[in-house]
Each structure stands twice: as structure tokens, then as C-alpha cells.
Amino acid sequence: MKAKIVFQTTNGNNRAIAERFRKNLVVLGHDVSMHNVYDVLPEELVGADLYVFTAPTHMQRAPRRIRSFLKKLAKSGWEVRYALVATRLPGSKGDHEPRTLDMMASSFTGPGHVRMGGLFIDSKTMKGPLESGWEAKVDAFLADILSRL
Numbered sequence: 001m002k003a004k005i006v007f008q009t010t011n012g013n014n015r016a017i018a019e020r021f022r023k024n025l026v027v028l029g030h031d032v033s034m035h036n037v038y039d040v041l042p043e044e045l046v047g048a049d050l051y052v053f054t055a056p057t058h059m060q061r062a063p064r065r066i067r068s069f070l071k072k073l074a075k076s077g078w079e080v081r082y083a084l085v086a087t088r089l090p091g092s093k094g095d096h097e098p099r100t101l102d103m104m105a106s107s108f109t110g111p112g113h114v115r116m117g118g119l120f121i122d123s124k125t126m127k128g129p130l131e132s133g134w135e136a137k138v139d140a141f142l143a144d145i146l147s148r149l
């Protein structure tokens, strides 16, 4: 299977999440590429069996860059089976954040767009680190998706 992972990050947390997906998929023998959203164009990512997008919550929203990237990708007309991950602050500060995943998914309204799952990972402070046990959360999330592909 061919997988493409795109992350946005300010302090490295979403890069670490993307890297976790990448390593797990490589170990399983998949063909994986991983991209910083600032270094790649949607049209360069044609032809994946699975896309993974991971981004932080910023100002109670999905960041503009990843949203505009996803919007362009969705307009490409390709089949896009995708999994979404977003980081957020824990507890009441992060309670508004179901929105981050919904915003990331909002462009994918076409018949070939299949949302395989969405995952939140808490960040202990604005800069991280990520919640304890986040790696196991990623592993379980990915295993579930792969079982349904």
C-alpha cells in the first residue's frame, strides 16, 4: 500500500506524530512518504491508498495552511481515503476542539472522499510535550484503519 503523510507543526509535536505513523507503516512494509505542509503541493501527492493529515489546533481552529492545502487536494478530483489527527490542549481549554478535525475534513465532500478516522492527541502545554501514552494512541488508531482498508 502507498501512504502519504502530511503534517503542520510549530514546535515539533505533529512532526513526531507523523514520524510515528511513518515508522509504523514502514515496518509493515508499506511505501510511505512524509511531508511538511510548507514543503509540498497537493498536486505532488497524487496516488495514495491512504493519506494521513496531522496538525495542531491554533486559536480554536485548524490552521489556515493545512486547511488551504486540504481544500486544494479535495478539488483535485482524486480518490482520497484519509485519516485525520489534531493536537489540542487538555481539559476545558481544549473542549472546543472537535472543530479542528471537522474543519480539516470539511473540504472532502466528494464521492471519492472517504474519512477513515479522526484522532485527538492532547498537548500538555501550548508547546508540548504530548500527553503520556500518545504513541500507543497512534498505534491503535493506525491498526484500526489498516484493518478496514
Ligand SMILES: Cc1cc2nc3c(=O)[nH]c(=O)nc-3n(C[C@H](O)[C@H](O)[C@H](O)COP(=O)(O)O)c2cc1C
Residues within 6 Å of the ligand: 008, 009, 010, 011, 012, 013, 014, 015, 055, 056, 057, 058, 059, 060, 061, 087, 088, 089, 090, 093, 094, 095, 097, 122, 123, 125, 126, 127, 128
Ligand atoms: C499559537 C498557538 C495557538 C494555540 N491555540 C490553541 C487552541 O486554541 N486550542 C487548543 O486546544 N490548543 C491550542 N494550541 C496548542 C496546540 O494545539 C498544541 O500545543 C500542539 O501540540 C502544538 O503542536 P505543534 O508542536 O505540532 O505545533 C495552540 C498552540 C499555539 C502554538
